Amino acid sequence: MTDxxxxxxxxxxxxxxxxxxxxxxxxxxxxxxxFSLIVLVCLVVGTINTxxxxxxxxxxxxxxxxxxxxxALGVLVVLASGGIDVSFTAIAAFVxxxxxxxxxxxxxxxxxxxxxxxxxxxxxxFGALNGLLVHTLRAPSLIVTIGTQYxxxxxxxxxxxxxxxxxxxxxxEAFGKLALFTHQSANGSxxxxxxxxxVLAVAAAATWWILERTLMGRxxxxxxxxxxxxxxxxxxxxTVHIFVFAYAGLLAGIAGIMHVASNRLxxxxxxxxxxxxxxxxxxxxxxxxxxxxxxVIGTLLGVVLxxxxxxxxxxxxxxxxxxxxxxxxxxxxxxxxxxxxxRG
Amino acid sequence: MQLKHEAGAPPQxxxxxxxxxxxxxxxxxxxxxxxxxxxxxxxxxxxxxxxYHLMGENGCGKSTLIKIISGAQPAxxxxxxxxxxxxxxxxxxxxxxxxxETVYQDFSLLPNLSVAxxxxxxxxxxxxxxxxxxxxxxxxxxxxxxxxxxxxxxPTSRAFxxxxxxxxxxxxxxxxxxxxxxxxxxxxxxxxxxxxxxTKHEVDNLIGIxxxxxxxxxxxxxVTHKLDECKKIGxxxxxxxxxxxxxxxxxxxxxxxxxxxxxxxxxLDEARYRSAPKFGEDLLSVDALxxxxxxxxxxxxxxxxxxxxxxxxxxxxxxELARAIAGVAPADxxxxxxxxxxxxxxxxxxxxxxxxxxxxxxxxxxxLFLEKPIExxxxxxxxxxxxxxxxxxxxxxxxxxxxxxxxxLQVVTPDVANPVQSLSGxxxxxxxxxxxxxxxxxxxxxHGPTVGVDVxxxxxxxxxxxxxxxxxMGVIIISxxxxxxxxNCDRIMVMxxxxxxxxxxxxxLKEEALxxxxxxxxxxxxxx
Numbered sequence: 001m002t003d004x005x006x007x008x009x010x011x012x013x014x015x016x017x018x019x020x021x022x023x024x025x026x027x028x029x030x031x032x033x034x035f036s037l038i039v040l041v042c043l044v045v046g047t048i049n050t051x052x053x054x055x056x057x058x059x060x061x062x063x064x065x066x067x068x069x070x071x072a073l074g075v076l077v078v079l080a081s082g083g084i085d086v087s088f089t090a091i092a093a094f095v096x097x098x099x100x101x102x103x104x105x106x107x108x109x110x111x112x113x114x115x116x117x118x119x120x121x122x123x124x125x126f127g128a129l130n131g132l133l134v135h136t137l138r139a140p141s142l143i144v145t146i147g148t149q150y151x152x153x154x155x156x157x158x159x160x161x162x163x164x165x166x167x168x169x170x171x172x173e174a175f176g177k178l179a180l181f182t183h184q185s186a187n188g189s190x191x192x193x194x195x196x197x198x199v200l201a202v203a204a205a206a207t208w209w210i211l212e213r214t215l216m217g218r219x220x221x222x223x224x225x226x227x228x229x230x231x232x233x234x235x236x237x238x239t240v241h242i243f244v245f246a247y248a249g250l251l252a253g254i255a256g257i258m259h260v261a262s263n264r265l266x267x268x269x270x271x272x273x274x275x276x277x278x279x280x281x282x283x284x285x286x287x288x289x290x291x292x293x294x295x296v297i298g299t300l301l302g303v304v305l306x307x308x309x310x311x312x313x314x315x316x317x318x319x320x321x322x323x324x325x326x327x328x329x330x331x332x333x334x335x336x337x338x339x340x341x342x343r344g
Numbered sequence: 345m346q347l348k349h350e351a352g353a354p355p356q357x358x359x360x361x362x363x364x365x366x367x368x369x370x371x372x373x374x375x376x377x378x379x380x381x382x383x384x385x386x387x388x389x390x391x392x393x394x395x396y397h398l399m400g401e402n403g404c405g406k407s408t409l410i411k412i413i414s415g416a417q418p419a420x421x422x423x424x425x426x427x428x429x430x431x432x433x434x435x436x437x438x439x440x441x442x443x444x445e446t447v448y449q450d451f452s453l454l455p456n457l458s459v460a461x462x463x464x465x466x467x468x469x470x471x472x473x474x475x476x477x478x479x480x481x482x483x484x485x486x487x488x489x490x491x492x493x494x495x496x497x498x499p500t501s502r503a504f505x506x507x508x509x510x511x512x513x514x515x516x517x518x519x520x521x522x523x524x525x526x527x528x529x530x531x532x533x534x535x536x537x538x539x540x541x542x543t544k545h546e547v548d549n550l551i552g553i554x555x556x557x558x559x560x561x562x563x564x565x566x567v568t569h570k571l572d573e574c575k576k577i578g579x580x581x582x583x584x585x586x587x588x589x590x591x592x593x594x595x596x597x598x599x600x601x602x603x604x605x606x607x608x609x610x611x612l613d614e615a616r617y618r619s620a621p622k623f624g625e626d627l628l629s630v631d632a633l634x635x636x637x638x639x640x641x642x643x644x645x646x647x648x649x650x651x652x653x654x655x656x657x658x659x660x661x662x663x664e665l666a667r668a669i670a671g672v673a674p675a676d677x678x679x680x681x682x683x684x685x686x687x688x689x690x691x692x693x694x695x696x697x698x699x700x701x702x703x704x705x706x707x708x709x710x711x712l713f714l715e716k717p718i719e720x721x722x723x724x725x726x727x728x729x730x731x732x733x734x735x736x737x738x739x740x741x742x743x744x745x746x747x748x749x750x751x752x753l754q755v756v757t758p759d760v761a762n763p764v765q766s767l768s769g770x771x772x773x774x775x776x777x778x779x780x781x782x783x784x785x786x787x788x789x790x791h792g793p794t795v796g797v798d799v800x801x802x803x804x805x806x807x808x809x810x811x812x813x814x815x816x817m818g819v820i821i822i823s824x825x826x827x828x829x830x831x832n833c834d835r836i837m838v839m840x841x842x843x844x845x846x847x848x849x850x851x852x853l854k855e856e857a858l859x860x861x862x863x864x865x866x867x868x869x870x871x872x
Contacts (some may be wrong), residue, residue, distance in 0.1 A: 216476040218457070218465055225456035232416050232452055234436035234469050239476055292456035 030286025030338055031298035037284075037330060038305050041312070048316045055183045056191035061307050063193070063262065067271075069200045069303045070255035071278045072285075073207045074127075074248030076299045079282055080211070081244040082224035082291030083134060083141035087149035088252035088278075089271040091126045094156045095119045096256030100266040101161065103169045112171045119253040126152065127249020131242035141245075149275075156268055165266035176261035196258055203251060208296040210247075220244060224291030280327065281306040284334050305330065365428040367392050367531055367563060368413070368444070373422035375408050382408040384587040385422070390532055393558050395579030396565045397595060400607055403769070405587040406567055410534055414446040415439035437474035440466060443531030447538060449567075451521040455510035462509050462520055463489040467528040492527035493520075496553055514659040515546050522553060526562075533557060536567045543657060544863035551577060569607070571600045572859065583607055617806045617831050618850070624648030626684075627818040628787055630669070633678035638664035639842035642678070646835075648786070651809065651819045653829035653850065655862060656839035663705065665839070666791045666822040670702030671695040672710075682786060696725055701780025703773070705792040705822075711776050714765040718757060719746035721764050721775055726782045749778035754804055770794075770801020777808065787818040794828060806832055826858050838862055 026032055046052040071088055078085040099119050103110050130148055134141045178195040185191065211217035216239075222230040223240045231237050260266045279289075285302030287294025306327060313323050366389040375383040383405045390396065400406045411417040413424075415434035424431050426442050434442070446452075453462050464485035472478040490500040496519045498504070509517055518538065525533050539547055554564050554577065568574060574581065574595055581598070583591040583606045591606045629645040639661030646652050656662040668675040671689025679688045687698035695702060704710035712721055723730060723742045730745070732738035746760040753774040757767060764772055773793065780788060790809070794802045809832055813819050823829055829836050833850040838861045846861045 213480050213482075214476070215465075215468060215472060215478045215480055218461060218480060219469075219476050221456060222454045222465075225454040229450075229452045229454060232414075232436060232448070233454075233466060234415075234440055234474055236474055236476065243476070 027337070027340055030334075031295060031301050033334060033337055034285050034298055034301040034305055037334070038301060038308060041305070041308055045312050045316050052312060052315055054185065054191075056185065056189065057312065059181075059183070059191045059193045061304065061311055062197050064311060065300075065303050065307045066197055066200045066262070067255045067259045068274075068278060068281060068307060069300060070203055070251045070258065071274075072281050072299050072303045073203055073296065074251035075278055075282045076285075076287055076294050076296065077207065077211070077220060078141070078244045078248050079279075079287045079289065079291060080224045080294045081220045081240055082227060083241070083244060084279070084289070085127075085130065085141065085145045085245060085248050086275040086279075087126070087130060087145040087152065088248055088255075089273070089275050090149040090152040090156075091123050091249050092252040092256035092259065093268055093271050094126070094152050094160070094256075095122045095253040096260045096270075097156060097165070097266050097268045098122070098160055099257065100165050100168055100172070100260055103172075104165060104167070108169055110169065110171060112175045115169070115172060116254060116257055119257045120250045121253070123253020123256070124246045124250040127252070128242050128246040130249065131245030134245065135238050135241040153272065160268070162268055165260075166264075168260055168264055168266060172257065172261045173264055176264060194262065196261060199254065199258060203254070204296055204300060207247075211296065216240070216243060221292055224293070226292075277306060277327075280331050283338075284330060286334075286338060288338065366390055367427065369423075369425040369428070370409075370413065371423040371425070373409065373412060373419045373424075375405075375412065375417070375420050381587055383412075383419070386584070386587075386589050388582060388589065388592075390563045390565065392531065392561045392563055394563050395554065395558060395577060396563070397574040397577070397579060397581045398565055398567045398584065399569060399571075399574065399581055399603065400584035401569065404584045404607075406584050407536070409584070410446065410536060410565075410567055413439070413532075414444055414534060435474070437470060440470045440528070441473070443529060444534070445525035445528070445530040445532070446534040447518075447521045447525050447536060449536040449538075451517050453509040453517055453521060453524075456508060458506045459493070459509060459512075459520055460486055460489040460505040463492050463524045463527050466524055470528065488527050489523075492523040495526055495556070496523045497549060498523065514657070515542055518542065519546075519549075522550070526553075526557065530557075530562055532563045532565060534565045534567065537569075538566065539568075539570065539573055542863070544860070547573070547863060571603055572855075574603075575600065585609055615831070616851070617810050618651065618834065621651070621813065621834055622649050624816050627682065629681045631679050631681070633665070633668060633675045633680065635661075635664055635668055635673070635675045635677075639668075639675075639839070642839075642844055644837060644844065644847070646818050646820075648816045648818050649813050650835070651813050651821065651833045653833035653836040654820060654822045654839060655824055655826065655829055655836060655858070657824075657862065659841075660839040661842035662822050662839045663791070666702070666705075666789055666820070669695070669820070670700060670704075670789055672702065672704070696783060699783065699786040700789060701783060701785035701787070702789045703776050703780060703791060703793060705795060707769075707772055707776055712764050712772060715763050717761045718750065718755070718764055718767070718775055719743060719760040722746045722749050722760075722779045722782060724779060745782060749782065750775075752781075753778045753808055768801070770797040770805065773797055773801070773805060774808070777805070781812075785817065787820065788812060789820045789822070791822045792825075793821060793823065794825065802828075826855050826862070830855060830858065840864070 074088055075085060096119070099115060099122065103115060130145055133139070133144045133148070137144065175196060176194065179192045180195040180197065181193040183191050211220065219230070219235045219240050222235050223237060227237060259270065281302040282294065282299050283289055284305055285294065285298030285300070287298065309327050310323050313326065314320060368390040370386065370388050372385045372387055373383055374385050386405070386409060398406050398409070408417070412419045415436040415438055418433040424434060431438070431442070467488050468481060468485060486505065489505055493500050498516065498519050509520060538550060542550060557564055566574070566577070579595055581591070581593055581595040581603060582589060583603065585607060624647055627646055627648040631643055633642045634640045642665055654662050654665065664673060667673040669680060671692045671694050674690050679686055681687065682698050682700065687694065689695040689698065719742060723745055727737065730738050730742050743760065750757065750760055755767070755771050755774045755778065757771065764775055767775065793805055793809070797805065809819055821829060821832060830850055830853060836848045836850050836853065836858065837844045838846045838858070848858065
């Protein structure tokens with residue numbers, strides 16, 4: 001681009017110019033910033049406590065990333081369209097508890113794929129309702145989903161139940177125990193990488209495909225970039241709004257079942273209050289809170305970063321109460337760096 | 345230029361009546377917004393391969409007509425026929441599928457998507473009839489984009505195709521918008537005010553593109569109020585006023601004055617408002633003011649009672665310069681002195697304190713509190729001076745001040761307690777000017793003072809500007825309305841690519857010369 005004579009990096013010396021272009025490249029590829037933070041945390045923690053470098057730690061982080069990751073992919077799609085969703089934890093709690101209860105009481109032999117399908121459909125229905133409300137009321141999605149979050153949670157606790165389910169259906173328990181890899185360390189301790197991490201992998205691949213390889217995906221970013229222009233160009237806002245919230249709901253439903261399968265209990269009070277952490281992970285991965293940007297790979301890295309900080313700081317003697325502060329600093333840092341993009 | 349009323353009855357279409365069915369025919373289209381009738385029954389035929397200029401003042405209904413043709417809004421009544429067949433009301437996708445493409449004034453590019461996506465996605469959306477659950481054909485998108493970009497002489501490299509459009513200069517964005525319009529088999533390309541961001545070379549390029557489209561049988565409809573450019577391009581003029589089509593004719597058969605008369609309903613008065621200026625002491629001196637990426641090394645000085653105009657294309661830096669002087673978006677180097685004191689603003693409050701009033705270009709988003717009463721809008725900058733006992737706002741004084749201001753500026757309103765949104769554009773603008781007069785500014789910066797203002801109000805605003813200058817105030821007008829600058833200013837500075845390249849004495853300057861200076865090029869601007 002020979003833009004304007006005084007615009008952009010002045011070529012006053014190769015070093016400075018290449019540094020400038022590297023910086024700009026970095027700003028255009030936010031996941032690199034996220035990845036660098038992950039490496040930084042690993043190096044610092046690993047240097048202080050060499051126990052960090054264990055396969056079991058890696059497995060733990062991956063295992064703990066599944067539910068967060070599923071939520072985050074849904075949030076990514078909503079954020080990319082210019083909306084925001086805070087009701088997904090309530091949807092997940094409702095779906096996981098209700099499905100677990102129904103399966104346990106009525107159809108104890110239901111196979112796992114069917115359970116997942118039902119949970120996904122239930123979540124998608126709640127999500128579609130969000131989308132429909134956001135579109136028809138022309139209300140800010142933050143407000144609408146705060147409202148539906150409360151309604152769904154209250155409905156669950158009032159009408160469905162508050163008691164824990166300790167004995168979850170056999171198929172769910174088996175699914176949670178299914179191992180993808182088993183690793184035996186030198187001291188004989190065995191660590192297992194559960195097979196349900198594959199659910200996140202499949203969901204990530206599907207989300208990537210939808211966002212990058214379908215008209216719907218492009219429409220999501222188009223609406224997030226500028227809804228007025230997108231509508232003028234023929235993108236159907238109603239379809240996009242309903243799709244993004246339904247998709248977030250669908251992933252939330254699946255995430256709820258994953259949560260039950262990995263914890264082997266269904267607690268209707270679980271997951272509440274983790275919304276901001278998930279949104280933070282997506283923003284750490286480079287999505288803008290104002291919409292129109294964000295990537296699957298960045299989102300996954302953001303989730304890993306959040307999970308890493310919550311899981312490993314204990315290894316270097318940082319009390320768990322301090323984790324939040326560190327996450328907070330990262331968010332402010334990443335938010336500042338990414339907002340530099342906008343200022344050019 | 346004076347024109348007698350015997351310009352004759354405006355001609356009404358049908359002069360080129362042919363046996364062939366027109367591509368697009370609109371019959372008696374009507375549209376109202378609330379109580380306002382934007383279109384009062386407009387009919388128009390579009391023939392293939394013809395060039396049309398839809399002309400009219402702001403608010404005459406031409407934008408509404410375009411929105412109906414492009415499917416952005418449904419008409420209340422009337423018929424649309426494509427190839428002689430009624431089509432009911434069009435949706436955006438249906439209009440695109442019928443071959444109606446629009447290049448909007450704001451270009452309507454999606455800022456966060458790539459050049460290839462902006463150009464090539466529409467075709468796939470239309471092919472899918474607007475349904476979104478479809479696979480994206482990346483290869484086809486790239487090929488479509490390459491072909492269309494080549495047709496408007498833009499690069500087709502991978503790097504350019506994957507650039508986000510908000511990283512490109514205005515003129516390039518406009519060409520991308522045109523490329524999108526011709527990417528599929530357009531039969532009618534509507535261009536809404538296409539030349540506001542273009543240099544001479546780029547305008548010539550645009551005319552070349554239009555000629556090629558025409559040769560392929562594509563009709564082109566320009567929406568414009570620039571008479572000079574219409575005359576240069578040629579074709580048929582469709583003139584609208586007050587929601588109605590008042591004339592349709594071959595543009596070459598009529599003079600600018602006649603066209604202008606039909607557009608405004610008034611005899612075009614190009615007389616200067618400025619007469620016998622009295623300059624006072626040195627007032628403002630701007631010294632090497634720079635803002636990276638916007639303007640560089642801008643220096644000028646002016647005296648009290650002087651009116652200085654600043655103009656340039658959209659990306660010339662004129663807007664940023666205005667905002668820098670007002671402290672809205674401060675400069676990063678250089679200084680501004682007012683009455684010899686350094687007042688270089690870092691925030692808007694600095695400017696206000698120094699005595700610089702700034703009337704922004706976009707009244708609605710930058711200036712006025714639309715739902716608030718006129719009174720509150722006027723007294724905002726002097727609230728602290730209106731404090732009575734216990735620091736409570738003295739309502740009586742506030743009301744008096746607002747009333748005086750409203751009378752002074754001839755704002756047409758029964759009550760200063762009415763919300764600003766109840767006023768017309770011209771009256772809103774006067775409220776905004778009135779606001780800044782409450783601080784008794786030494787310097788008033790007017791950014792596009794008559795954008796979206798009707799002709800009658802323009803006259804009033806010009807007279808106010810002249811009176812303020814006569815009273816010794818310095819006035820800077822930033823505008824792309826060349827006639828406005830010629831009529832009102834003592835000096836006119838022309839900016840290109842962030843620099844002041846020429847300064848003219850307005851009194852002896854011809855519009856043509858000013859226009860040439862505006863669109864002249866210093867170096868090639870085509871992206872690589």
